[in-house]
Amino acid sequence: MSQFQEKTQIIRIERLTTDIIRLTLESSRIVSTAKPGQFVMIRTGNGKDPLLRRPFSISQIANGKYFQILFKVVGRGTALLAHCREGESLSVLGPLGSGFRIHSNGPNCLVGGGMGIAPLLFLGKTMARQCSAPPLVVLGARNREELAPLVDDFAELGLSVHPATDDGSFGHHGLVTDVLKNLGLGDDCMTYVCGPHLMMTAVHLFCKDRGYGCQVSMETAMACGMGACLGCIVPLEEGGYGHACSDGPVFDAKELLWEVK
Ligand SMILES: Cc1cc2nc3c(=O)[nH]c(=O)nc-3n(C[C@H](O)[C@H](O)[C@H](O)COP(=O)(O)OP(=O)(O)OC[C@H]3O[C@@H](n4cnc5c(N)ncnc54)[C@H](O)[C@@H]3O)c2cc1C
Numbered sequence: 001m002s003q004f005q006e007k008t009q010i011i012r013i014e015r016l017t018t019d020i021i022r023l024t025l026e027s028s029r030i031v032s033t034a035k036p037g038q039f040v041m042i043r044t045g046n047g048k049d050p051l052l053r054r055p056f057s058i059s060q061i062a063n064g065k066y067f068q069i070l071f072k073v074v075g076r077g078t079a080l081l082a083h084c085r086e087g088e089s090l091s092v093l094g095p096l097g098s099g100f101r102i103h104s105n106g107p108n109c110l111v112g113g114g115m116g117i118a119p120l121l122f123l124g125k126t127m128a129r130q131c132s133a134p135p136l137v138v139l140g141a142r143n144r145e146e147l148a149p150l151v152d153d154f155a156e157l158g159l160s161v162h163p164a165t166d167d168g169s170f171g172h173h174g175l176v177t178d179v180l181k182n183l184g185l186g187d188d189c190m191t192y193v194c195g196p197h198l199m200m201t202a203v204h205l206f207c208k209d210r211g212y213g214c215q216v217s218m219e220t221a222m223a224c225g226m227g228a229c230l231g232c233i234v235p236l237e238e239g240g241y242g243h244a245c246s247d248g249p250v251f252d253a254k255e256l257l258w259e260v261k
Pocket residue numbers: 039050054055056057058059069070071072073074075076077078079115118119218219220221222249
């Protein structure tokens with residue numbers, strides 16, 4: 001485990017909204033090996049409270065030594081993280097898990113909801129460099145306040161973004177699947193999805209119906225993050241369970257057992 005663990009310094013803290021925060025951390029080792037879709041486990045307190053590290057997607061890398069995480073304050077661990085200061089160091093384990101498998105010849109479409117948008121930024125930047133055509137990006141959130149700063153990040157990469165909000169305050173008023181239906185995706189499209197479980201289920205069903213490929217990132221609760229407990233199991237279509245932390249978090253949606261078929 002020790003080769004994955006290190007103290008990383010917080011270089012920059014940006015508050016995008018009252019409860020959505022971006023941290024820039026320094027680690028040449030993590031940056032040199034990280035793939036889009038992978039995550040890190042961060043100790044958010046003194047190691048006793050909370051006892052367990054918390055998982056966060058690597059949302060961007062830059063300049064060979066900086067990586068970013070983007071998180072929302074939802075409980076004790078993220079609240080502690082929100083109170084960190086620039087210059088402090090965090091104990092970070094990673095990069096962990098499998099990443100997205102990029103289809104270099106596209107067409108590709110990234111679909112993110114809420115904080116599930118975080119890993120898609122790193123993926124979008126990588127695709128903009130590697131793929132024959134840039135991906136389409138469909139992003140959903142509750143309202144303009146939560147979505148607009150994230151849309152700006154993708155737009156800065158030169159990607160075409162289609163926003164949707166629950167309250168209609170930014171982009172389409174409604175679901176990301178409404179937007180997908182109107183995009184006219186190519187026959188051999190691959191979608192890359194991360195967000196709330198209900199949203200991922202809906203996108204999986206949409207893709208299954210049309211014969212599109214679909215990769216989903218499963219953000220289950222996690223304890224160890226390394227395949228050593230059963231904290232993160234997800235049911236598989238073929239029977240049995242997979243570990244979201246080590247077999248995933250990215251799975252081919254067809255490999256998973258979904259509640260709705
Ligand atoms: C692989 C992976 C990548 C992730 N990437 C990000 C990210 O980039 N940005 C981000 O903001 N969050 C991300 N998460 C979720 C993040 O880990 C949780 O929000 C965090 O652990 C909550 O810790 P806490 O102590 O603040 O909240 P807790 O006190 O542990 O929980 C507070 C509330 O949040 C709910 N909760 C906890 N974990 C999750 C989860 N995984 N999904 C949905 N609800 C949860 C709990 O049920 C509870 O209601 C990721 C999770 C995984 C597994």
